[in-house]
Amino acid sequence: MARSLCELSHELNRQIGLLIHRSGKIEAVIVGDYGSLLIPALPPQRATGGRLRGLRLVHTHPGGEDLTDDDLMDLVFLRLDLIAVLKIARDGLPERLYAAHLLPSGEEGRAWQFLDPVHPAAQQVSFTGLVEALEQEFSRRQRTAEVDQGRDRAILISVSTEPRDQAEASLAELTELARSDDIIVLDRVLQRRSRINPRYILGKGRLSDIVIRALRLDANLLLFNQELNPSQIRSITDFTDLRVIDRTQLILDIFAHRARSREGKLQVEMAQLKYLLPRLSSRDDALSRLTGGIGARGPGETKLEIDRRRINDRLARLANELKEVGSERYRRRARRRKKDLPVLSLVGYTNAGKSTLLNTLTDSAIVAEDKLFATLDPTSRRLRFPEEMEVIITDTVGFIDNLPEDLLLAFKATLEELEEADLLLHVIDYSNPAYRHQMHVVQRLLQELELDNLPILAVFNKLDRVQMSAERWRQIEAEGVGVSALDQATLSPLLERAQQLMKKALATRDQGCR
Numbered sequence: 001m002a003r004s005l006c007e008l009s010h011e012l013n014r015q016i017g018l019l020i021h022r023s024g025k026i027e028a029v030i031v032g033d034y035g036s037l038l039i040p041a042l043p044p045q046r047a048t049g050g051r052l053r054g055l056r057l058v059h060t061h062p063g064g065e066d067l068t069d070d071d072l073m074d075l076v077f078l079r080l081d082l083i084a085v086l087k088i089a090r091d092g093l094p095e096r097l098y099a100a101h102l103l104p105s106g107e108e109g110r111a112w113q114f115l116d117p118v119h120p121a122a123q124q125v126s127f128t129g130l131v132e133a134l135e136q137e138f139s140r141r142q143r144t145a146e147v148d149q150g151r152d153r154a155i156l157i158s159v160s161t162e163p164r165d166q167a168e169a170s171l172a173e174l175t176e177l178a179r180s181d182d183i184i185v186l187d188r189v190l191q192r193r194s195r196i197n198p199r200y201i202l203g204k205g206r207l208s209d210i211v212i213r214a215l216r217l218d219a220n221l222l223l224f225n226q227e228l229n230p231s232q233i234r235s236i237t238d239f240t241d242l243r244v245i246d247r248t249q250l251i252l253d254i255f256a257h258r259a260r261s262r263e264g265k266l267q268v269e270m271a272q273l274k275y276l277l278p279r280l281s282s283r284d285d286a287l288s289r290l291t292g293g294i295g296a297r298g299p300g301e302t303k304l305e306i307d308r309r310r311i312n313d314r315l316a317r318l319a320n321e322l323k324e325v326g327s328e329r330y331r332r333r334a335r336r337r338k339k340d341l342p343v344l345s346l347v348g349y350t351n352a353g354k355s356t357l358l359n360t361l362t363d364s365a366i367v368a369e370d371k372l373f374a375t376l377d378p379t380s381r382r383l384r385f386p387e388e389m390e391v392i393i394t395d396t397v398g399f400i401d402n403l404p405e406d407l408l409l410a411f412k413a414t415l416e417e418l419e420e421a422d423l424l425l426h427v428i429d430y431s432n433p434a435y436r437h438q439m440h441v442v443q444r445l446l447q448e449l450e451l452d453n454l455p456i457l458a459v460f461n462k463l464d465r466v467q468m469s470a471e472r473w474r475q476i477e478a479e480g481v482g483v484s485a486l487d488q489a490t491l492s493p494l495l496e497r498a499q500q501l502m503k504k505a506l507a508t509r510d511q512g513c514r
């Protein structure tokens with residue numbers, strides 16, 4: 001076969017390749033041009049049950065080179081069982097067979113192994129034996145994966161122009177977000193750049209390192225910290241069939257899992273569809289894309305191939321439903337307004353301790369946990385101030401840096417409840433090293449929501465986790481109050497300050513009414 005391939009290839013002056021299944025069946029015969037070959041769409045990777053693709057590529061190089069970088073890229077990106085090149089001699093006969101396969105071992109070592117070049121007739125390695133040994137080795141290293149079945153296993157990637165410590169803090173937050181969405185974080189990659197290419201977020205070399213890493217760690221997900229635009233998504237998914245999502249999608253996913261109320265669910269679905277729409281690929285058949293090497297992703301595994309029009313229909317329906325729900329909420333609110341109790345609202349960065357504070361203040365048991373976005377739907381309770389004054393206290397969804405635009409819009413409606421507030425308590429996780437930054441994020445979002453005209457009290461929380469000094473106390477007391485939401489005994493200064501401010505706010509409100 002090597003001989004006929006070489007002869008034909010020599011005569012046509014084109015590369016010829018065979019895609020061979022493990023069973024020995026030839027899946028495809030591919031005729032390329034002189035310098036390259038285009039592999040057709042391959043079946044989804046996991047369909048073969050193994051870590052490798054279950055297909056090997058044997059092809060000719062009429063130019064007489066052995067394995068090129070592009071060949072090795074194809075080996076990596078397509079997770080081929082093996083890639084082999086038949087080097088053609090001047091007379092058109094096969095001269096040598098060069099082959100390489102992926103390597104399961106080595107943390108940072110080489111990703112592939114070359115077999116010794118031989119004349120095809122002298123080739124003695126048993127392919128079946130080799131590939132079985134490889135699969136075994138891959139799966140031995142991935143035994144852990146079975147324990148975590150059903151959970152996503154991700155490599156986190158940040159390509160950032162920010163200074164290092166900021167980029168690292170942001171990546172740490174992404175890790176928390178992933179954890180909150182029950183994703184297993186296998187590795188984190190931070191790359192700093194002076195500017196980010198709008199077309200390719202990562203170079204092909206860097207991407208191939210990551211794909212190899214993913215293969216070794218048995219990751220199924222690449223999670224990017226930066227929002228990816230459609231062309232950046234494509235530049236990655238063209239080369240790997242790992243799932244690729246960005247921070248925005250992750251946040252949307254968390255919201256989708258957590259939303260309980262009808263309105264919340266509708267809003268999240270709407271935000272998800274709006275995010276998806278411009279990113280739908282107009283991907284046609286896989287043969288339409290030619291690269292120096294080859295990269296093709298099978299159809300049917302692209303979740304994104306949903307009919308654009310159906311999404312638009314769904315969006316219109318959602319908008320209608322939301323309008324209905326919105327007017328319901330308006331009526332509800334009007335009813336409550338009649339009771340005319342002053343309203344105190346908890347706002348703050350996600351995980352700051354808002355729900356915990358509400359629980360301790362009102363002796364309730366709403367969900368509070370060490371996850372980002374534990375609370376989505378606003379909750380209200382009655383609270384009695386020391387001087388026999390009764391108020392309504394409401395808990396709200398937490399804020400986060402770079403809140404996806406569509407989500408902000410979506411939650412504007414929910415956060416409208418905040419307009420009702422007579423006083424805001426801005427809860428701050430003082431134990432978080434990035435608390436200053438988080439405060440600014442909250443202040444900026446309040447401005448965007450046009451809520452910055454409300455009286456606001458800064459509540460520095462989780463003091464039990466911080467080594468307190470006189471200096472720190474002075475600073476906190478200058479700006480607001482300090483508490484530990486878990487400890488009832490620490491809350492009286494907060495209650496007193498809140499009551500004072502509330503009285504003042506009500507006095508000005510009543511004046512305003514008159």
Ligand SMILES: Nc1nc2c(ncn2[C@@H]2O[C@H](COP(=O)(O)OP(=O)(O)OP(=O)(O)O)[C@@H](O)[C@H]2O)c(=O)[nH]1
Nearest residue numbers: 351352353354355356368369370373374375398485
């Ligand atoms: N040590 C300590 N932990 C606290 C304190 N207040 C809250 N926590 C913990 O911080 C985590 C987050 O608290 P939550 O009350 O859920 O925070 P949240 O602001 O409502 O967060 P989201 O609803 O996710 O935006 C929980 O694990 C709490 O137990 C505190 O004063 N001290």
Ligand SMILES: [Mg+2]
Nearest residue numbers: 354355374375
């Ligand atoms: Mg909460």
